[in-house]
Amino acid sequence: MHPPGCCRPGAPARVPKRDRMNRPFDPAFALAMIPSLLPYFAVTIGVTAASALAGSCIGLGVARARLSRTKAVRAIAAGYTAVLRSTPSIVLLFLVFYGFPAAVHALTGINIHFWHRAVFVIITFTLLFSATMSEVFRSAWLSVDRGQFEAAVSAGLSPAQAQLRIVLPQAAVSAIPNFGNALISLMKEGALAYMVGLIDAMGQGFLVVSRNYGARSLETFLALAVLYWALTAILERVFLLVERRLSRGLRGVSQ
Amino acid sequence: MNFNLDFFVRTFFLALAGLPVTVGLTACTLALAAPCALAFALVRMYRVRFFDKAVALYVTFLRGTPIVLQILIIYSILPSALNAVALRSGWKLDVFAVNPFWYALFVFTLNTSAILSEVFRSAILTVDRGQLEAALAAGLSHFHAWKRIVLPQAFLVALPNLSNATVNLIKSTSLAFMMTVRDVTAIAKIEASYGYNYIEAYLDIFIVYALLGFAVQWAFSAFERRLGSWRKKALFR
Amino acid sequence: MKVVLRFVISTMLLVAAVSTAAAGGMRDDKPAPAAAKASGGPVRTVYAAHTQGYVPYGFVNEKGESDGFEIAVLRAVDAVLDEYAFAFVPTSDEDLLIGIESGKYALGTKGAWVTAERKKKFLFPENPVAASIIGITFRASDADKIRDLESFARYSGKLVPISPQSAQFALVQEFNKSHPDSPVALVPSDTFIINDAYLWVIEGRYDAFFDLKLAFQNSVVSEKGAFHSLADRLAWVPYKGIPTWTLFNRNETELAAAYDRAIEQLRADGTLSALSVQYFGEDVFSYVFE
Numbered sequence: 001m002h003p004p005g006c007c008r009p010g011a012p013a014r015v016p017k018r019d020r021m022n023r024p025f026d027p028a029f030a031l032a033m034i035p036s037l038l039p040y041f042a043v044t045i046g047v048t049a050a051s052a053l054a055g056s057c058i059g060l061g062v063a064r065a066r067l068s069r070t071k072a073v074r075a076i077a078a079g080y081t082a083v084l085r086s087t088p089s090i091v092l093l094f095l096v097f098y099g100f101p102a103a104v105h106a107l108t109g110i111n112i113h114f115w116h117r118a119v120f121v122i123i124t125f126t127l128l129f130s131a132t133m134s135e136v137f138r139s140a141w142l143s144v145d146r147g148q149f150e151a152a153v154s155a156g157l158s159p160a161q162a163q164l165r166i167v168l169p170q171a172a173v174s175a176i177p178n179f180g181n182a183l184i185s186l187m188k189e190g191a192l193a194y195m196v197g198l199i200d201a202m203g204q205g206f207l208v209v210s211r212n213y214g215a216r217s218l219e220t221f222l223a224l225a226v227l228y229w230a231l232t233a234i235l236e237r238v239f240l241l242v243e244r245r246l247s248r249g250l251r252g253v254s255q
Numbered sequence: 256m257n258f259n260l261d262f263f264v265r266t267f268f269l270a271l272a273g274l275p276v277t278v279g280l281t282a283c284t285l286a287l288a289a290p291c292a293l294a295f296a297l298v299r300m301y302r303v304r305f306f307d308k309a310v311a312l313y314v315t316f317l318r319g320t321p322i323v324l325q326i327l328i329i330y331s332i333l334p335s336a337l338n339a340v341a342l343r344s345g346w347k348l349d350v351f352a353v354n355p356f357w358y359a360l361f362v363f364t365l366n367t368s369a370i371l372s373e374v375f376r377s378a379i380l381t382v383d384r385g386q387l388e389a390a391l392a393a394g395l396s397h398f399h400a401w402k403r404i405v406l407p408q409a410f411l412v413a414l415p416n417l418s419n420a421t422v423n424l425i426k427s428t429s430l431a432f433m434m435t436v437r438d439v440t441a442i443a444k445i446e447a448s449y450g451y452n453y454i455e456a457y458l459d460i461f462i463v464y465a466l467l468g469f470a471v472q473w474a475f476s477a478f479e480r481r482l483g484s485w486r487k488k489a490l491f492r
Numbered sequence: 493m494k495v496v497l498r499f500v501i502s503t504m505l506l507v508a509a510v511s512t513a514a515a516g517g518m519r520d521d522k523p524a525p526a527a528a529k530a531s532g533g534p535v536r537t538v539y540a541a542h543t544q545g546y547v548p549y550g551f552v553n554e555k556g557e558s559d560g561f562e563i564a565v566l567r568a569v570d571a572v573l574d575e576y577a578f579a580f581v582p583t584s585d586e587d588l589l590i591g592i593e594s595g596k597y598a599l600g601t602k603g604a605w606v607t608a609e610r611k612k613k614f615l616f617p618e619n620p621v622a623a624s625i626i627g628i629t630f631r632a633s634d635a636d637k638i639r640d641l642e643s644f645a646r647y648s649g650k651l652v653p654i655s656p657q658s659a660q661f662a663l664v665q666e667f668n669k670s671h672p673d674s675p676v677a678l679v680p681s682d683t684f685i686i687n688d689a690y691l692w693v694i695e696g697r698y699d700a701f702f703d704l705k706l707a708f709q710n711s712v713v714s715e716k717g718a719f720h721s722l723a724d725r726l727a728w729v730p731y732k733g734i735p736t737w738t739l740f741n742r743n744e745t746e747l748a749a750a751y752d753r754a755i756e757q758l759r760a761d762g763t764l765s766a767l768s769v770q771y772f773g774e775d776v777f778s779y780v781f782e
Contacts, residue, residue, distance in 0.1 A: 026718075085419070086468020088426050088440075091461040097587070098594060113596055114539070132419060139415035142486075143381045177377035178416055181318070181370065185423070188321035197544065197583035199552070202321060207552055210545030213707040215718030217688060221327050225320045232319025247380070257593070257613055257742070331688045335695055351697045432682035435653050445680050448656035450609025451589050 029216055033208070033223035041227065043200040047118060048187045051125035055186075056179075058126065059133025066138055077134070084131035089124065089192050096124045097196055117198035125186060132182045140175035141167065173247045180239035184232050201227065263455040266446045270459050273439035277467070280356065280428045280438065284363040285421065291364075292371030297401075299376060310372070317369035322362070322427055329362050330434050359431040363424065370420055378413035379405065411482050418475035422468050429460075439463050533575060538747065540566055541581045541588040541600035548706060548771045549603045549622060549736070552582050561771040562601035562738070565621050568763050569754040576747065585657050589739075598744050599751075603736045605659035610739075617748045619755040620735035622768075623776040626660060627730040629703040629712075631693060635727050641667055644700055645674045652689045652701040653681030659734050660702045690719050690726060703728060706772055733776065 065077035152162035194203035390400035429440035447456035542550035550560040558580040570578040591597040668675040689701040
């Protein structure tokens with residue numbers, strides 16, 4: 001490399017052709033990152049699982065409400081879904097993080113501002129997930145032909161039994177892939193937790209990069225990508241197996 | 256707390272100027288990703304020899320990694336890689352003058368095509384095989400059997416999930432600011448940085464995205480009602 | 493079908509239980525107040541928010557503890573003040589600002605610069621807590637053309653995008669206002685951290701990068717630095733020392749006054765300079781009060 005300031009006088013200012021990207025990439029660092037980031041996935045998984053569980057229960061209720069005979073109930077459920085699905089997650093997180101303790105304080109006088117961050121993150125994700133789930137469950141239920149229900153009832157089953165034993169398993173075939181989709185999306189929202197100081201896998205990645213003054217970013221992010229990919233691949237496999245088991249005997253369009 | 260109403264109102268209208276970028280990014284992404292996703296779904300359904308494994312890999316990777324990561328990785332590598340290619344092949348492209356909108360479009364299209372391929376695949380699975388068999392038996396070609404019989408039925412089933420995916424995409428486009436694209440979120444955050452008016456800015460962002468989300472959801476449900484008008488009003492019990 | 497459902501639900505419950513337990517032990521989230529006070533008087537626990545990844549001002553170190561120059565100063569202030577106990581809460585910039593404004597946190601540090609607009613929202617004390625030495629990193633081959641910010645602006649002004657929250661953004665804006673005929677191209681970006689800025693400068697994506705002196709030292713000049721291989725191709729010149737301030741909630745007038753007293757005491761007995769040398773390798777305050 002020529003010493004600074006030696007360039008030919010009068011030469012136009014441009015980047016010398018040789019100065020192409022010479023990224024100091026350290027594969028060893030990337031590999032070392034994998035085991036060190038892994039423990040933080042416990043936070044990611046914990047938050048996701050808790051939110052998914054709670055969100056599915058609420059989502060089921062909301063889906064039921066959206067199919068109710070009472071117009072008012074349908075409207076409220078539709079409004080709930082519409083608002084939650086349009087809210088950017090960061091906004092909802094701040095609303096929950098500040099609004100929820102404020103509401104609790106106003107009602108009961110208890111200060112929950114400094115409860116564990118995970119509580120607020122889980123509440124936020126639960127609300128978001130329940131809105132998504134209400135759509136998934138509703139569309140799954142609607143995809144089953146009404147004739148199935150009618151045939152079951154005329155065969156002697158009670159309406160409840162007909163829903164539970166005949167309609168639900170068939171609806172599950174459509175619901176499972178979309179539930180899996182939603183669950184995986186939920187897991188990836190993890191970067192949000194960083195905004196309130198809850199350090200999950202993504203958050204730890206950002207911390208590592210900032211401790212290195214912004215260097216080693218590609219290595220860290222690639223290691224994170226590999227870990228997320230592995231986790232998702234496992235989840236997808238599980239859902240695929242469940243889906244196959246449930247669609248036994250169903251003649252889908254796939255050859 | 257000192258709520259600055261003047262800032263709140265002013266920033267709302269300033270942020271609206273970012274709507275064309277947000278909506279444009281969403282629309283172009285969907286336009287590009289949907290045909291790809293349909294192709295991917297069909298490849299997996301027909302179990303095409305090598306491609307279905309490739310598509311499965313592609314889908315797992317893009318669905319499995321957070322979009323923030325995808326943006327960070329692609330935005331740091333892609334322009335530099337393009338630059339290296341341009342220099343080597345003598346292509347007269349000033350890579351670094353390319354509007355970052357195109358990089359954003361690229362990332363979001365990759366990501367959305369993977370998500371939509373799963374939506375389409377699950378929707379197609381709900382259509383009974385008998386429909387396809389009957390269509391083929393009646394003399395339709397594979398192409399027409401799919402186009403006129405199976406896909407319309409699948410599309411109706413897919414609509415709620417499509418609506419989901421679109422709204423999520425709209426919310427995700429706020430991440431385009433990481434690539435210096437000036438969308439609604441970007442403008443609001445930039446305005447807020449002078450006086451640290453983040454509470455007002457986030458409320459503005461909330462309102463704009465809520466209105467946008469309502470509009471999209473209303474459009475999709477109106478469409479669903481129109482297409483599915485033949486369905487009896489399916490209510491519980 | 494029932495078996496599958498039962499299996500799925502029990503797996504999820506198991507995973508949730510195990511990982512919540514694991515996450516609970518991951519980092520002690522309850523901000524632990526500082527050591528017991530000498531005086532037996534009433535001690536008020538005060539929550540101090542700080543940035544998670546702004547090395548070396550305020551960050552979370554490998555052990556998961558709050559660390560950094562600003563935190564060290566606050567700890568020293570805490571030791572001086574008997575009636576308060578500081579509990580440190582690492583969080584994002586936006587949460588820090590929203591939290592202080594709403595009163596959740598009494599004070600916070602994020603390397604914040606003072607502006608008239610911000611004074612309407614927050615209470616600024618009399619004394620700054622630290623100073624940032626900002627300079628520009630550029631290609632060594634341009635060293636004859638770039639000597640300071642003005643010559644850089646005349647040369648091309650293509651600067652790596654800056655987050656609008658940082659003091660650097662406001663700094664460049666002020667520069668542009670006073671040099672309207674040759675401004676610096678200021679592009680806002682929402683990066684969490686500026687990652688590949690050095691590489692972007694090398695390859696010509698941008699021509700310069702607003703850089704902390706310490707960051708340049710540690711990443712490029714130092715032999716252990718991640719970008720040491722680029723050391724002969726990059727150069728750095730200083731621009732300014734900007735004083736940075738601790739932010740207080742508007743109602744915390746007493747706390748801010750006590751803080752000011754403590755800072756003056758710490759400056760007088762040399763603690764501030766000693767901490768500055770410890771974290772920055774030099775006394776950053778000399779750049780400000782020059």
